[in-house]
Amino acid sequence: MVSKEILTLGMELANIVGNRSVESIFDKINVAKKKGDNEETIIKLEEIINELISDKNNLIQIAQAYQEKIITQKITDNEIEYIIENIIPLAEQILKKTGFEEEEKEKIKEGLEIIKSIISKETITILQILGFNFKKSLGEPLTDLVESLIREKVKKVDTEIEKLIIKREIEFLKLCSDEDRYNRFLGLQNN
DSSP states (O other): OOOHHHHHHHHHHHHHHHHOOHHHHHHHHHHHHHTOOHHHHHHHHHHHHHHHHHHHHHHHHHHHHHHHHHHHHOOOHHHHHHIIIIIHHHHHHHHHHSOOOHHHHHHHHHHHHHHHHHOSHHHHHHHHHTTOOHIIIIIHHHHHHHHHHHHHHHHHHHHHHHHHHHHHHHHHHHHHHSHHHHHHHHHHHHO
16 A cells, blocks of 8 residues: 555656656747847746756655655664564563463464564565565554553553442442441541
8 A cells, every 4th residue: 555645755756757848848948049039048048947956856855755765664684683583582472471362372473483484684675675564564563462452451450440449439438328437437537
């Protein structure tokens, strides 16, 4: 899937290329020369040169934006080595400590084994040349996994807090229903 930014860059590129063909530039030069007035011809030629310089600058910006997008998708050799040496073993350790059911753990282990089998400098380089985006295909699912783990833990904490609040309310209602206990409570509050 092509990102919106890449699509925008492509449209800008097509617009510049479409407006500034060699033929259209020569036509503008010929029109400027035909007027016969040297001063006006020079002004028109300067305008054409300024437009071409502006287009060149725009093309450089578009090329840099494309390059930036490509660089953000490419995994470097150092990153590959780091992944091989650190991230996969770390993921395995984290998996052992999670609260997933065994069936889920097995599925994740199978996924990690597949990842391990394809992770090498050669394989990753070849796949990236073919257009595979490892950061998107692996990074986003891992991000989603971590997010779901955090949400699950936060939900458990929120549930425990809610239970404690309800318990406190029940105890307070019990306190209020017993006049002697309630008076003792008020006495403690006033001291």
